[in-house]
Amino acid sequence: MRWIEIAITCPAETEEAVNYALLQVGCGGTQIEEVEEGVRLIRGFLPLNDALTPRLDALQQHLQRFPEFGLPPLCQPIALHPIDEADWEEAWKLHFKPMRIGNRLVITPPWEAFDATPDEIVILLEPGMAFGTGSHPTTRLCLQALETYLQPGMRVADIGTGSGILAIAAGKLGAAQVFATDIDSLPRQIAAENVARNGLETVITIHPVPQFYEVAHHCHLVVANIVANTIIEIAPDVARICAPEALFITSGIVEEHENLVGEALEAAGFTVFDTRHEEVWVCLVARYTARPSDEATLQRIAKILPPLAEL
Numbered sequence: 001m002r003w004i005e006i007a008i009t010c011p012a013e014t015e016e017a018v019n020y021a022l023l024q025v026g027c028g029g030t031q032i033e034e035v036e037e038g039v040r041l042i043r044g045f046l047p048l049n050d051a052l053t054p055r056l057d058a059l060q061q062h063l064q065r066f067p068e069f070g071l072p073p074l075c076q077p078i079a080l081h082p083i084d085e086a087d088w089e090e091a092w093k094l095h096f097k098p099m100r101i102g103n104r105l106v107i108t109p110p111w112e113a114f115d116a117t118p119d120e121i122v123i124l125l126e127p128g129m130a131f132g133t134g135s136h137p138t139t140r141l142c143l144q145a146l147e148t149y150l151q152p153g154m155r156v157a158d159i160g161t162g163s164g165i166l167a168i169a170a171g172k173l174g175a176a177q178v179f180a181t182d183i184d185s186l187p188r189q190i191a192a193e194n195v196a197r198n199g200l201e202t203v204i205t206i207h208p209v210p211q212f213y214e215v216a217h218h219c220h221l222v223v224a225n226i227v228a229n230t231i232i233e234i235a236p237d238v239a240r241i242c243a244p245e246a247l248f249i250t251s252g253i254v255e256e257h258e259n260l261v262g263e264a265l266e267a268a269g270f271t272v273f274d275t276r277h278e279e280v281w282v283c284l285v286a287r288y289t290a291r292p293s294d295e296a297t298l299q300r301i302a303k304i305l306p307p308l309a310e311l
Contacts, residue, residue: 002048006059007041007079015040016280018074020254021062024227025055027182030136039075048082048185094172095250099134102147105169107134110197119170123164124197126190136163138251138290139220140275141168142225143284145249146173149285150221157216157241159234160252161206161226164191166223171200178204179219181212197257216241223249228257230303235268236298242288251283257305267294 006027012034019030027044035041046052056175066073075246076155104121108114116122125134126201132146134140146166152174158167163178164187170178178200182188188206207215219241224231231250238248248270252277253261255277259311262272262284270286 003083004044004048004052005081005083006046006056007081007192008043008063009035009041009075009079011075012038012040014066014071014074016041016254017066018042018063018070020227021059023252024062024229025059026051027039027075043236045083066192101140102144105143105172107165108181121169123165123168123172124165125168125194126159126197132233137278137281138253138283139165139224140224141251141278141281143169145276145283145285146221146223148171149247149249150175152176155218155243155286157181157212157222157238157261159212159222159238160226160230161191162187162225164194164204164206166225167191167204167206168194168198168200170223171195171203172198175203175221179212180204180206180218181209181216182206183209200226202229213237218243219246221247221249225251227252228261231261231262232298232301232305235264236272236293239293243286244290246288247288248266248288249283250286251281253282253284255280255282259283260301260305264298265302267297269293286288 008018015032016110022044026046031043033041046055063074077251097111098106098114100106105163106116106120107125109126128140134143138289142188146169150170150173153176156170156175158176159180161167164180167178167180180191188200192206195201212261220243222238222242229261265272265284267285269289271289272284272286274285275282
């Protein structure tokens with residue numbers, strides 16, 4: 001498969017805004033490099049297909065609006081470079097090293113030797129072009145929350161599974177059953193390979209989105225590391241697959257959208273009781289209370305942060 005590398009050179013103060021914009025248009029992950037003091041080079045990757053042009057147009061429009069929000073403009077125009085998946089994967093391997101996250105979790109690629117202690121939980125991961133190695137703050141926040149709240153025997157759902165890292169962590173932490181989904185077929189394929197790599201095929205099943213909502217029900221915990229717009233959009237759907245008192249762990253939220261997402265979760269029948277921060281990123285942990293959905297509030301918030309398909 002052919003991909004397009006999107007290279008954006010920006011002032012350091014816009015790093016998180018650029019990173020968020022790339023995630024919003026569908027980049028599975030980003031690479032951030034300090035070019036010089038105060039300047040960042042941020043790379044994202046999109047598949048070379050019919051959806052590329054509208055995605056790039058949406059990204060360009062978003063970045064051009066930075067001055068409206070008091071942010072400085074980019075240092076250079078966006079640069080685009082075709083890249084083969086094999087070349088990307090070889091370059092990625094140079095930077096992906098074992099990482100300890102939380103108290104017990106260790107994320108390591110299969111090509112790195114790692115001697116785990118008896119109480120460490122090792123996740124073997126080869127992300128390919130999918131998001132989720134543990135290096136991004138939102139992934140770390142979700143992993144730490146899973147380690148805190150997941151109890152053995154739980155039924156778990158993972159929405160926007162990417163590399164499968166959160167689903168695999170749930171399985172390793174003792175979930176009895178994990179249902180995972182992603183809107184794109186490539187992450188689903190990569191996640192399935194990582195599930196097999198960790199020997200969890202009998203615990204974790206990966207589904208296209210429509211099938212996922214048919215099979216995932218009465219879940220005790222749902223995790224979704226996506227973006228604020230999509231969290232707001234799917235909050236009522238998440239409520240429908242929750243068991244009473246289920247937990248919803250969600251991230252991919254920048255600080256400026258924390259209150260809106262929290263309000264949307266409350267309107268969908270959840271109560272937020274734990275908020276975690278790393279850099280400008282937020283992870284919310286909420287409990288499903290089975291309150292009736294407040295459709296008027298959800299519609300109002302959706303107008304402020306509309307679904308990505310409408311951007």
